[in-house]
Amino acid sequence: MFRLVTLSVLLFGLCAVSFAQEAAPTGPRAKNIIVMIADGWGFNHVEATDYYQYGELGQQVYEREFKLYGMDTHSASGQPYDPEKAWADFAWVKEGATDSAASATAMSTGSKTVNGAIGVDEKEQPLEHIADVAEKKGKATGVITSVLLSHATPAGFSAHDRSRGNYEEISKEMINRSGLDVIMGCGHPDFDKDGKPLPEGAEKSYRYVGGEDTWKQLLAGQAGADCDGDGAADPWSLVQTREAFLALANGETPKRVVGVVPVQTSLQVERKRDDNPADDTPFQDPLLETVPTLAEMSLAAINVLDNDPDGFFLMIEGGAVDWASHAGHAPRMIEEMIDYNKAVEAVVAWVEKNSNWSETLVVVTGDHECGYLTGPDSDPEYKAVVNNGKGNLPGTKFNKGSHTNSLIPIYVKGVGAELFEAAVIGTDPKRGPYIDNTTIGIAGKKLIE
Numbered sequence: 001m002f003r004l005v006t007l008s009v010l011l012f013g014l015c016a017v018s019f020a021q022e023a024a025p026t027g028p029r030a031k032n033i034i035v036m037i038a039d040g041w042g043f044n045h046v047e048a049t050d051y052y053q054y055g056e057l058g059q060q061v062y063e064r065e066f067k068l069y070g071m072d073t074h075s076a077s078g079q080p081y082d083p084e085k086a087w088a089d090f091a092w093v094k095e096g097a098t099d100s101a102a103s104a105t106a107m108s109t110g111s112k113t114v115n116g117a118i119g120v121d122e123k124e125q126p127l128e129h130i131a132d133v134a135e136k137k138g139k140a141t142g143v144i145t146s147v148l149l150s151h152a153t154p155a156g157f158s159a160h161d162r163s164r165g166n167y168e169e170i171s172k173e174m175i176n177r178s179g180l181d182v183i184m185g186c187g188h189p190d191f192d193k194d195g196k197p198l199p200e201g202a203e204k205s206y207r208y209v210g211g212e213d214t215w216k217q218l219l220a221g222q223a224g225a226d227c228d229g230d231g232a233a234d235p236w237s238l239v240q241t242r243e244a245f246l247a248l249a250n251g252e253t254p255k256r257v258v259g260v261v262p263v264q265t266s267l268q269v270e271r272k273r274d275d276n277p278a279d280d281t282p283f284q285d286p287l288l289e290t291v292p293t294l295a296e297m298s299l300a301a302i303n304v305l306d307n308d309p310d311g312f313f314l315m316i317e318g319g320a321v322d323w324a325s326h327a328g329h330a331p332r333m334i335e336e337m338i339d340y341n342k343a344v345e346a347v348v349a350w351v352e353k354n355s356n357w358s359e360t361l362v363v364v365t366g367d368h369e370c371g372y373l374t375g376p377d378s379d380p381e382y383k384a385v386v387n388n389g390k391g392n393l394p395g396t397k398f399n400k401g402s403h404t405n406s407l408i409p410i411y412v413k414g415v416g417a418e419l420f421e422a423a424v425i426g427t428d429p430k431r432g433p434y435i436d437n438t439t440i441g442i443a444g445k446k447l448i449e
């Protein structure tokens with residue numbers, strides 16, 4: 001039986017290859033695809049940040065220039081979004097939410113999976129990422145994040161593991177067995193959450209960077225397998241300081257770059273805060289100056305990837321909108337949203353200066369709503385976020401300490417954007433037409449295969 005199955009898989013595989021060679025691809029073709037994930041965002045995270053940044057709605061570059069849809073984020077562990085139930089019962093979206101691993105896997109591979117799974121299906125069989133297809137087509141690929149470099153979202157766009165918690169194995173796969181050309185994020189073993197060097201003798205965690213041996217290989221410039229199929233190893237260049245990230249954004253770059261930001265967990269969200277968080281306002285605690293912004297990381301990553309004449313796939317994650325929302329902390333949520341928004345502005349400016357919208361697709365979205373953010377005094381009624389003017393904390397309320405099954409916004413612009421219009425599966429009375437999160441993986445692969 002086993003041999004029969006193996007044989008049929010082989011035959012199918014061969015048939016698939018010969019068919020693919022005969023059939024010329026139809027429809028739009030993308031040279032570059034950039035997927036930007038604000039982990040944990042929802043419609044009200046955008047609204048609250050708009051009020052703080054601009055004193056009004058609609059001023060973000062993606063609100064002005066991109067096409068907006070709602071997005072259903074449910075995983076195979078939960079249930080599809082139901083507009084009627086969601087608006088009839090305030091508590092409905094609190095149940096059955098996805099986690100970041102399942103949602104990243106859905107967006108990257110086009111297939112639903114269970115919560116916690118990284119790039120594998122419900123039977124723990126590996127799924128194909130957009131990045132895998134891009135690799136086959138000779139494109140450069142990268143995943144970057146403002147949180148741990150092997151956290152659920154970058155992992156869910158590049159690795160395969162039954163559990164997101166297997167950080168060491170996941171980061172080993174990303175560093176030693178993947179075709180990625182850029183990996184950037186936090187998890188530096190030598191620094192604390194506030195970006196300070198750990199004292200002599202302190203216990204260090206290497207699991208986010210592939211374990212101590214992999215870290216030593218990275219430091220020695222010896223980590224990394226063959227990423228371009230020529231049989232020779234392609235070692236990573238390691239970047240560790242803000243200056244080095246900034247330098248990467250211009251001029252010549254190494255072929256492959258691992259950027260490990262000098263901080264333990266995330267760029268800014270876990271930096272030291274004052275003793276009374278209840279009256280916090282955004283940016284009252286000075287930002288760490290030793291770490292890059294997500295915009296700086298994005299431009300550094302793109303300048304490495306755009307050396308490839310075939311184009312590239314890049315996933316950029318603002319990972320800590322989620323962390324601040326789990327904590328129910330609006331000031332830091334807004335800080336993280338602003339960092340993400342600035343990264344989108346930098347990417348859009350890059351496309352317009354160095355590429356164009358006929359060859360590049362940019363997707364601006366999240367992976368699930370976190371915190372059930374609404375206006376004050378909500379529950380059981382739904383109340384809107386209150387605008388208190390530019391530079392003032394808007395009136396909000398977090399109704400849950402973790403994820404919800406709410407629709408979230410997805411904004412698309414560029415080549416192949418019409419594939420999203422064709423994928424609309426329903427209309428929400430408040431949010432309008434919506435798609436499923438697997439659309440990103442399905443459309444992304446279709447645009448490059």
Ligand SMILES: [Zn+2]
Pocket residue numbers: 040100322323326370403
């Ligand atoms: Zn979360």
